[in-house]
Amino acid sequence: MTTTTTEELSATTLLRFATAGSVDDGKSTLVGRLLHDSKSVLADQLEAVQRASAGRGQDGPDLALLTDGLRAEREQGITIDVAYRYFATPRRRFILADTPGHVQYTRNMVTGASTAELTVVLVDARNGVVEQTRRHAAIAALLRVPHVVLAVNKMDLVGYRESAFAAIAEEFTAYATELGVPEITAIPISALAGDNVVEPSAHMDWYGGPTVLEHLETVPVSHDLAHCHARLPVQYVIRPQTAEHPDYRGYAGQIAAGTFRVGESVTVLPSGRSTRIAGIDLLGEPVDVAWTPQSVTLLLEDDIDISRGDLIVPSTDAPPTTQDIEATVCHVADQPLTVGHRVLLKHGTRTVKAIVKDIPSRLTLDDLSLHPHPGQLAANDIGRVKIRAAEPLPVDSYADSRRTGSFILIDPADGTTLTAGMVGESFASPEPVAAEADDDGWDF
Missing domain, CATH: 2.40.30.10 (Translation factors)
Incomplete structure (x- = not known):
């Protein structure tokens, strides 16, 4: 195993990135391959994975086990919680968030990507762009992640055909560009075989771009806050x-x-x-x-x-204070968010009572159309909301500050996180429909 000295680390930049994709697209295997082939895995960790893989009847090490550490994850063969990994090469340090692919755990993808400068979206070359792919692209755009890598995985299962890769890359790039993603890089890979992950593939001579690790090491990072x-x-x-x-x-x-x-x-x-x-x-x-x-x-x-x-x-750069907040949100709770919903709004270190006054629109992921005045947002929905807070809050636009332009909505009954919100316009909104007032003390 190679080591990186303290002097080398001090001279490198830091990249925070997240992986996303649908179930069984190979995210955990990609992460395991990155760690393994970049020699960022300790010997005892690799031995433990080899023993666990042998116990499951597998001939070689299942690299996905390097990140899927929960018993339920290993039993079900899926990622449930965000797995954070820290590793370094002589060129750069990395904080990696391996996020779940199942639609039920989209909320965890929001968590993992909220501080990322780059998101790797995996697509199974056999299935192409699916609904969850579009959802992850929309979340990356919503969170203003500046760099998105489309990793078309399992190219070995489609005969390493350039046409299969090109069709998926064209569809995804058109969709993500319409969402406003500023930079998209498409890379054909096989995480299981190691093609174009750390080392260039011998099976895809038609591809002349960087490997995944090479792109991660060289992508420009601008997070000088x-x-x-x-x-x-x-x-x-x-x-x-x-x-x-x-x-x-x-x-x-x-x-x-x-x-x-x-x-x-x-x-x-x-x-x-x-x-x-x-x-x-x-x-x-x-x-x-x-x-x-x-x-x-x-x-x-x-x-x-x-x-x-x-x-x-x-004093020369103070944000406005307001009780009325318009934002784009991703709803993460099983309980729907409805017009008139009484919530707690947590912004920075302040938590105040608030009311959802209107839900002007919900984003339809298939064609990026807006469904006007849906009345509620279900789990994993992305939409526009108008909120009235009990007290004035100093909020920045999310475009100006990801830290002070974001908030979460909390269920006051049990403390459950309901919604992650980003202040400012992201999608066009129809005319609002005001929430009906009542006399329970929550109208401001």
Whole structure:
């Protein structure tokens, strides 16, 4: 097994990517092949997989077992939960999220792709583009994942025919382009045989593009959030009240985006009160500047009312605060989301009561048409919603900030996550139909 030195790692960039695709398209096998052929698997892990594979009567190691770690996953032969893997090559470090393919677990694909800069969408060369393929492409577009790789898998089962690959690549590219995916790269592979995963295939001389790993190592990554809109959601107010620091009052949290500097004028939202940064503590030491994703404590010049859930931003770059939020959402719960639904809305570190005032449209994945005013969104549906929050919230457009432009809706009865939302327009919306008011105390 090859090793990567600390010096080499410090000079490499980081790529977060996710895999997606329908059931049995070979996602876990692809991930296992990437880890195995890039020599990122420890010897004892490989031995354990070989023993488990032999116990199931298989001649060689089942590389899917490198990621499918749950007993239910191994018994059913499917991926259920998101499996995260960390590996590195001399050229780049990777955080990989292997997401489930079954429609029942689409919600987990949303989780895995929410922080990804690239998504690998697998398609079985025998089946072509199916509904779940379209759903995953739509989610990648909705989450504004900048790079999508179409991996046409199991090419060995269609005789490595170029025509089979070309037809699937053309259909998927047209669909994803209409969704607004900015970059699509199609690669023909066989994850089981290792064709075009890490090493070029000897069976597809008609293909002259990169292997999957080569593309992952060379795709341009731009996730320098230090130059984005500066945002610090307050997670905790620190008041040690010690003899050494009797008047210490700090506001702690992880910087969601951007950079903060001592002396900078900042505004606290939603109150709108302004002050200046008197100091920044990082790991118990004072610093002059801090940036995302550091966890810091800000000390402010003025003693103003700040609590968990508030957002500290530069005074010259404050987002609007509003109780009325329009967003595109992916509904992830079995319970439908309906017009008039009472929910909790979690944005950053703040959670408030809210009402679904309207569902203007639902996206039809087959032809990307909009079904107007469906009345509800079922599990895995993508649609537009209008929400009224009980309190003003400082929200960015998701296009400007994936961190402060997103939210989740929660069932107030049992805490179940209902919906993942992205603030701002993504699909055209018909005229709204207002929700009927009632007197249960949830209308704002």
